[in-house]
Amino acid sequence: MPSVDICFSPELLPLYNLQGRVAVVVDILRATSSMVTALAQGVTYLVPHSELDPCRAMAAEGYLTAAERDGVQADGVDLGNSPFGYLDGVVPVRGRAVAITTTNGTRALHLSAAAEHVVVGAFLNLGAVAEFLRQQQRDVVVVCAGWKGMFCLEDTLFGGALAARLAPGFDTTSSDATLAALDLWQAASSNVAGYLLKSAHVRRLNHLEAHKDMEFCVRQDVYDLVPVFRNGKIIVAQ
Template identity: 45%
Template sequence: MKSVEVCFSPDLIHFHELEGKAVVVVDIFRATSTMVAALANGVVSILPFADLEACKAKQAEGFLIAGERNGLTAPGFEMGNSPVAYLEGDYTGRKLAMTTTNGTQALEKSKGAAEILIGAFPNLQATVSYLQKLDLDVLVHCAGWKGRFNLEDSLYAGALVKSLESTHLADEDGALAMKSLFEREGHQLKKYLSKASHAKRLQNHGIESDIDFCLTLDVCDLVIRLDEEGFLVPA
């Protein structure tokens, strides 16, 4: 049986072994949810950037550019970090260059893993099925909020651990704890996560519909992986 473990912050990732593992990067509000929305709605690939300026420079090469800092669209960018924007517009065939406060940094720090996937509630089950076929040990890498533990990424980790239980043993402390948490709170995801500090920050930005998308399970039959050239693409 393979194993599954959870890392709660990019600032703790150096305590976890990456080599030979499938790392699932999670930033529920909203980077990884937005990636799922974009690739499920016509965008062909996403090039992630940790740095704002490097991301913006890709516009000259025809990329659609998405930049977010602290929950808001960064100055000079076409897109922010709203998944719903991709459901509403038509971005068929576009390549996207994207940078966000937490999510793209977690992705950067996952390099060295055998496989890097993007996890979000809308494509949970698709990701589970893919991981079960892949047959590697799994590490869930939560982006957190500016280095800190956050509730929504952790609860997704719990959902993934729970969904993998027939193939991946949760005998690591983070995985055990989040599986218990999901067993307790998973039936009322939206209600429970409305208490989360980040959800409150987002509510202040008036983006209830984004939160709804981010917390909706299994509406996209899509697995996203980082390819050899550094693009996020459907698997």
């Protein structure tokens, strides 16, 4: 039976063997939630960048550019990191490619490249990711982007929610991280947004737009698609 493990920080990834496994990279607030939303709104693909300047330079090649630093849209780019940037129609996104850089999510994607598949996970596409993993029948490692390398609640809750969806067809009891995430998910699942209001990260983003984003980002199964990171691009899995 394939297993589900959870890596709470990209800094811990060297301890995990990703070879032959599926890595599910998650940065609920907000990188992976926005990537899923972007593809659902007709963005053709995304190119994640670790650094801001190379990302910004992609505008000259016809890309839309999206970037945040410390939770705020960076200067000189088309979009921030809010999923609503792909929904509100201010910047037309359908048919465009997007170069994106974020504080935590991009780093987690690049560090996961050794996996057989690197999937972009969010609550927004939770069911689609679970179905993809059931089809793959490979061991799963959920890679939490965290907050500047540290443990964060929202990515952990996603890990717990995914493990809960995959049980009992997957082994969710051989990793203490997965056991903890399942218990935290049980405590939070009846009101995820309410639970996250106590999170240090969410309180750090304590303003109206951030709360609106957070409430959107914890909605489950809004989009039925699975983005994968392959050859430097995030595309919808065939």
